[in-house]
Amino acid sequence: MKRRERSWMYDRLDGRNLKPDFLKGVGEFIQFCKEHPTCNDGDKIRCPCPSCDNRRFHDTETVRVHLYKKGFVRNYYQWICQGESLVESSRVQPNQYRDMVIDALGNNQEHLVNEEGNSVEEEPNDEAKKFIDLLKAAGDPLYEGSKLSVLEMASRIASLKCEFNLQHRCVDGFASLMNDAIPNNNQMGRTFNSTKKVLEGLELPHERIHTCPKGCLLFWKGDAQLDKCRVCGSDRYKKTAKGKLIPAKVLIYFPITPRLQRLYATKNISEDMTWHAKNPRVQNTFAHPSDSQAWKHLDTTFPNFASEPRNVRLGLCTDGFAPHGKFGSQYSCWPVILTPYNLPPSMCMKRPFMFLSLLVPGPKNPKGNLDVYMQPLIEELKQLWEVGAMTYDISSKQNFNLRAALLWTISDFPAYGMLSGWSTAGKKACPYCMDKSKAFWLEHGGKVSWFDCHRQFLPHDHPFRKNKTALCKNKVENGMGPHIMCGEELWQCVKDLPKATDGPEALKKLKSAKMGWFKQSILWELPYWKDLLLRHNLDVMHIEKNFFDQLINTVMDVKGSTSDTTSARKDMAKYCKRRQLELGNGNQTMPKAPFALDKAQKKVLCEWVRDLKFPDAYASNLSRD
Ligand SMILES: [Zn+2]
Ligand SMILES: [Zn+2]
Ligand SMILES: [Zn+2]
Known part of the structure; x- marks a missing residue:
């Protein structure tokens, strides 16, 4: 969309001097800005030079100097960011949708590289075309006289569709109805797809x-x-x-870099991304991941990374997910989600700041092969650590090199194994005690038990250590907990192991060696992984729920679900001094346990639960679970 009368914009120099037409044109440009104050920030106007790229505001004299020195950004014949409408009417009002588009897309990396502003004239590239289309949609009314823009209508329809989980056909029906209700010559799409097309460039x-x-x-x-x-x-x-x-x-x-960059391009979020560094803390309270040892350890180990508070600290979570619900088909997929921890506690880990990074397809659990699917993400994380990405920070109106580090993973216990490469099943399941675990198989229960494995962690003079009746019978614990390996020691264990990408043969061989390790996790490819204090976390919510289920089923003596079975009583007799609980009468009778409630007690408990009140979203529906 070239305009002949503005060819002066890209015809700046005559030898080493500015051309008179260019000087005059810049004057007209500044005058134009003054006449369209709704697009300005007080006395400051958006500067269209290649380095400011219409995203920074300066006073008119600074803009004039920038334009003299560097010229205009490419293909900027239409001064849309300064309020020039594409349609020749000049009905310009403050428009938050236009601001959103400029914030999200205005920063075209290419312009930054091309700072010399060589006045090569080209058709707008795809990116630029998307940008112009969006600006047009933000400026054009839905129909003549409407207060709603095309873009606002499209984004509100899309957000309603998501909010209420509406079917495509339902949205199509309403779009078509609305189309009939508003004047002809409107720009409203008749279907959801045509409405969504408007938003394409923002995706x-x-x-x-x-x-x-x-x-x-x-x-x-x-x-x-x-x-x-x-x-x-x-x-x-x-x-x-x-x-x-x-x-x-x-x-x-879903690449993470543009998503992090958009956080810095959004006015009310970019400032919060440095909350962790500037916010004063209450001593001895733990309110945010940045209060943790692991965070501080990363900062002291990599002072260069820590010196830029805008660098992002990420957490990674994953879990299986059955899109068709509990009773639908057996299909499950594995979302891998990243979340930036830089934000204040009120925003951190909230839904808008949980970024879906990978959607691993089903139908089955990827198990050890999760690493195969994680390759693009790990590659991007490596890039974000070693090189970084040039990012525009709207709160300081500067470009900076954004780097990111993955602090840890969060998952349930089976996924802990998939992420760490340590098999979390069987006797060696504890990824800290590893082969030094004191876990043992229960003869009758047929399961691994960690009963009485924990006294070794108590202080040396703790009275429990000498107790011969309450825990394992006749056992005094004098031992100390096993040595906890640091990252470097762990790396020495795994550095020669095959990776999931080495194929099933190598992994099968490793598995038959029964070392506990079943692969070298792809996370070790992150250059800082062995320097972290903590690599993997368990999601307490999973464990709490499972533990609660076992506990309540046992206390309520639910047939088929209680853990208090005859085989449990037989195993108990071997390890514990609790005569009164042992099976009697040649294993025929099972004495009632003091922890199981009788009928009257159960009634009291049920009535208490019925009257419990929780704030919204703090408890699941007990009648359902
Ligand atoms: Zn400028
Ligand atoms: Zn352990
Ligand atoms: Zn294959």
């Missing part, structure tokens, strides 16, 4: 990566062109009933 990028249906590799990078799995020979594509070829399995990857 953050995602990649669909085909994977081996068995999960051994990604058709990615060097393997992008293959149509059979290099490891197991499975076909990449399958045929539909109509004979069309579709990928057998697709991993969806």
Whole structure:
């Protein structure tokens, strides 16, 4: 969209001097800005020079100097950011939707590189075209005289659809009805898809990566062109009933960098991203991950990283998820979610700041192969640590090099194994005690038990250590807990182990060696992983719920669910001094346990639960669980 009368904009120099037409044009530009004050910030106007890129405001004289020195950003014939409408009417009002578009997309990296502003004239690239289309949608009314812009309408429809989980067809129906109700010549789409198209440019990028249906590799990078799995020979594509070829399995990857950059591009969030560094703390309280030893350890180990408080500290969570509910098909997928911890406690870990990073397809648990799917994420995290990404911070109106570190993972116990590479099943399940664990198999229960494995961690003179009746009978504990390995020691254990990407053969060999390790986790590829104080966390909520279920079923003596079974009583007799609980009468009778409630006691408990009141979202529905 070239405009002949503005060719002066990219015809700045005559030898080493500014051309008179350029000087005059800049004067007109500044005058234009003054006449459109709604787009300005007080006396300051948006500077269209290549380094400010319409995102920074300066007083008119500074803008004049910038333009003299650097010229205009490419293809900026239409002064849209300063309020020039694409349609020749000049009805310009403050418009938060336009501001949103400029905040989100105005920063075109290419312009920053091209700071010399070589006045090469080109058609707008795809990015720029999206930007212009969005600005147009933010400025154009839905119909002549409407207060609503096309963009506002589209984004409100999209957000209603998500909020109420409306079906596509339902939205289509309403869009079509609305279309009939408002004047003709409107710009309202008749379907959800056409409405959504308006928002396309605001979407953050995602990649669909085909994977081996068995999960051994990604058709990615060097393997992008293959149509059979290099490891197991499975076909990449399958045929539909109509004979069309579709990928057998697709991993969806949502790069984290643009999402973090958008946090810094959003006015009311960017400032909060440094909360962890500037907020005064209450001594001896733990209100935020930045109060933790692990956080401080990272800061002292990598002072260079710590010196920029805008660098992001991330947590990673993953868990299986059955989109069709408990009783639907057995399909489950594995979302991998990243969350930035820089934000204050009121925002940290809240839904808008949980970024879906990978959607690992089902139908089954990826188990050890989770690492195969994590490759693009780990590569990006490495890049964010070693190089960083040039990012515009709207609160300080500066570009800075954004780096990020993954502080730890959070998961339930089975996923702990998938992430760490230490098998969390069986006698060696504890990833700290490892093969020094005192866990043992219960003869009758057929399960691993950690009964009385914890006295060794008590202070040396603790009275429990000498107690021969309350815990394991006749046992005095004099031992000390096992040595807890630090990151470097752990690295020495895993550094020669095969990785999930080395294929099933190598892993099978490792598994048969029964070392406890079943792979070298891909997380070790992060250069700082062995320097972290804490690598993996357990999600307390999972454990609490499971523990509560066991406890309540046992106390209420629920048939089939109680842990107080005859085999438990038999095992108990072997380890504990509790004669009164042992099976009597040649294993025929099971004496009632003092912890099981009788009928009257159960009634009291049920009535108490019925009258319990919790704030919204603090408890699940007890009648359902
Ligand atoms: Zn400038
Ligand atoms: Zn394969
Ligand atoms: Zn342990």
